Amino acid sequence: AQSVTQLDSQVPVFEEAPVELRCNYSSSVSVYLFWYVQYPNQGLQLLLKYLSGSTLVESINGFEAEFNKSQTSFHLRKPSVHISDTAEYFCAVSEPAAGNKLTFGGGTRVLVKP
Amino acid sequence: DVKVTQSSRYLVKRTGEKVFLECVQDMDHENMFWYRQDPGLGLRLIYFSYDVKMKEKGDIPEGYSVSREKKERFSLILESASTNQTSMYLCASRLGTGGYEQYFGPGTRLTVT
Numbered sequence: 507a508q509s510v511t512q513l514d515s516q517v518p519v520f521e522e523a524p525v526e527l528r529c530n531y532s533s534s535v536s537v538y539l540f541w542y543v544q545y546p547n548q549g550l551q552l553l554l555k556y557l558s559g560s561t562l563v564e565s566i567n568g569f570e571a572e573f574n575k576s577q578t579s580f581h582l583r584k585p586s587v588h589i590s591d592t593a594e595y596f597c598a599v600s601e602p603a604a605g606n607k608l609t610f611g612g613g614t615r616v617l618v619k620p
Numbered sequence: 621d622v623k624v625t626q627s628s629r630y631l632v633k634r635t636g637e638k639v640f641l642e643c644v645q646d647m648d649h650e651n652m653f654w655y656r657q658d659p660g661l662g663l664r665l666i667y668f669s670y671d672v673k674m675k676e677k678g679d680i681p682e683g684y685s686v687s688r689e690k691k692e693r694f695s696l697i698l699e700s701a702s703t704n705q706t707s708m709y710l711c712a713s714r715l716g717t718g719g720y721e722q723y724f725g726p727g728t729r730l731t732v733t
Contacts, residue, residue: 515660538720549624549710549724550663557720596662600720607678608722610655610662 508533510599512611519587520619527582527614529597539580540598540608541571550596556580567591592618623647624725626711632731639698641728643711649723650716652694654678654686657708657727669694670716701732 513528531537538557542550554565561573571582580597597611627642645652650671655663655678665678667686675686683705687695694713698705708729712722 510662512662540721542724547726549726550712550722551724552721555720598663606714606720607665607668608663610664612660612662 508537508599508601508609510597510609510611512595512597512614514614515612516615516617518617518619521589522586524583524585525587525591525616527595527597527616529580529582529611531578531580531597531599531609533578533599533601535601535603538600538602538606539571539573540600541565541569541580541582542596542598542610544594544596544613546593553582553595587616587618589618589620592616624711624713624723626709626725626728628728629726630729630731632733633698633701634733635702637698637701637732639701639730639732641696641698641709641711641730643694643696643713643725644692645694645713645723646692647713647715647723648691649713649719650691651714651719652688653712653714653722654684654694654696655710655712656680657710663710666696701730703732706730706732 540555541553543553556573564570598608600606624645653668654666669688685697711725714722
């Protein structure tokens with residue numbers, strides 16, 4: 507069975523500093539990878555996804571993630587965070603051959619300080 | 621834009637009560653999902669449905685059941701609520717064939733006392 511590990515449960519960061527959220531997954535087959543964001547008191551929104559092709563994927567608000575098959579990782583980065591990036595971030599994986607059910611990591615809470 | 625709505629944002633129930641959580645999506649999606657979200661555990665799949673009247677157990681179905689009589693509506697039922705079912709419940713929908721992204725509702729925070 508697949509599993510997802512987010513190594514940091516909380517990441518405090520100052521405004522305009524870079525941030526990296528780590529995500530590792532375990533699966534022996536081809537996977538799709540996702541990052542979702544949950545702003546306070548809201549549901550989850552898709553931030554970015556990797557399905558195939560280029561291993562570096564970007565979001566419209568400056569986040570990027572890189573799929574590393576050999577290390578089974580999908581770390582999320584942003585070079586300069588804003589106060590509005592304060593949220594909880596979830597890494598998720600699905601196996602196309604298994605009906606594309608999502609398995610989520612435990613989440614990383616990012617707190618951006620002024 | 622896809623819209624997924626949940627019947628309540630906050631709900632307080634007593635132990636032993638029967639609880640219904642309703643979810644409605646407006647994009648004609650085939651697939652619908654119920655998750656519970658707990659701190660440090662992320663989201664865990666309770667049940668999902670690939671189509672009307674079809675349901676499959678997720679990772680933690682014990683103590684829950686579901687109903688999908690219409691395509692747009694997916695209900696989660698707690699037959700006899702217990703305190704360990706206090707949690708945030710999130711509903712999601714997804715297009716069937718070719719769909720990858722799940723669209724989430726705002727969540728229902730259920731407290732069982």
